[in-house]
Amino acid sequence: MGKYFGTDGFRGKAGEGLTAQHAYEIGRFLGWYYGRNERARIVVGKDTRRSSYMLEYAISAGMAASGAEVYLLHVTTTPSVSYVTRTDGFDCGVMISASHNPFYDNGIKLMNREGEKMDEATISLVEDYLDGKLELDGQKWKELPLATGDGVGAIVDHSAGRNRYIGYLISLAMYSFKGKKVALDCANGSAWSIAPSVFKALGAEVSIINDHPDGLNINTDCGSTHIEGLKKYVKENGMDVGFAFDGDADRCLAVDENGELVDGDQIMYVYACYMKERDKLVNNTVVTTVMSNFGLYKALDEAGIDYEKTKVGDKYVYENMVQNGHRIGGEQSGHIIFSKYARTGDGILTALKVMEVMLAKKMSLSRLTEGMTVYPQVLINVRVKDKKTAQEDPAVQAAVQAVADELGDTGRILVRESGTEPLVRVMVEAESEDRCRELAERVVEVIRAQGHGA
Structure with a gap:
């Protein structure tokens, strides 16, 4: 994961962690990057958050300023953007959404021409441009050229693409x-x-x-x-x-x-x-x-x-x-x-x-669903000084192994670190919630007793 983009795009509180300026600059980069040989074609969708309109206009302006043709799906779903990107031959797709987060958060998800999440190499270039240290094609790009005259891109309605996606779903x-x-x-x-x-x-x-x-x-x-x-x-x-x-x-x-x-x-x-x-x-x-x-x-x-x-x-x-x-x-x-x-x-x-x-x-x-029994699950997040040190502590590993041995084939324990916070997550599944909590807390106590708690 990069400085701005995580596993599901650039996510942050709208107007703070993710601003209209961020969106404009991302648009500038995408319009320029995909338009180096011929004019870029980019499709954009958004969810219903109030800030999605602000970010849609900003990123679209950035793309057009770099010479891209921008096609707006308006309020639509992430999978519809993926579908339209790959079936209509766009260079890339953009979805403005923070998925399941509250309204005050928002995000920018980038997709490649196949409608898949954009590769890490291209994401790294986007981040480099945001930080003013982009190097590409043998030169440094602190600023990107602005399109002028008939080189300026157009921003057009493409709600027909969303309607075609609806037809695709019905056909399935x-x-x-x-x-x-x-x-x-x-x-x-x-x-x-x-x-x-x-x-x-x-x-x-x-x-x-x-x-x-x-x-x-x-x-x-x-x-x-x-x-x-x-x-x-x-x-x-x-x-x-x-x-x-x-x-x-x-x-x-x-x-x-x-x-x-x-x-x-x-x-x-x-x-x-x-x-x-x-x-x-x-x-x-x-x-x-x-x-x-x-x-x-x-x-x-x-x-x-x-x-x-x-x-x-x-x-x-x-x-x-x-x-x-x-x-x-x-x-x-x-x-x-x-x-x-x-x-x-x-x-x-x-x-x-x-x-x-x-x-x-x-x-x-x-x-x-009768053939599957959902096991009770308890997850405890432990704030720690250092995630790696806490997980690799021999006493912690011994406690985890002891719980695993005790559960045998009647449940499981999983200890993993958070990807975004200084947390170690201890998860136990067993026949009852009480049993889950008892075993999870046993491991949590060892983590804290070893001095890893923050």
């Missing part, structure tokens, strides 16, 4: 949704402008909540990070299923007909089993992260399905899938990647795939 459905009562929690975010249209076109009886964005209410007590409202709505209104998205709709969590949460791990289990039954699970493998629930691994073992584990982050899941040709992967949080259809997590696509299994097997979502 294998069955009519007629007769199914579906609740959608749009998180007052990007899904508001797309998800209802898709489900209504497929014939579902759609009920929508949190679809009145005002720039300040994105993710506020709603969506995939606050699933309680959807659980209550589904149960009280007799819905067949509910789906909750996050601010930019690259995540999806589900709620079954009983109002029970079905998280990303359970969704991967359900769809992987469905793929295996039809001999469609290429390599017989699901890609997970180290934070996936222990119950997922036990259920996949029972189903005869292999799995791989990556670092936390859908970026790492996707890299593994590309390198090894795997077809499904994701995170417990609801970032699910279906590599045959998308280059990024896509919440609406995930919802469509869950519907496909329910309709194909003529089963409720609660029945489809």
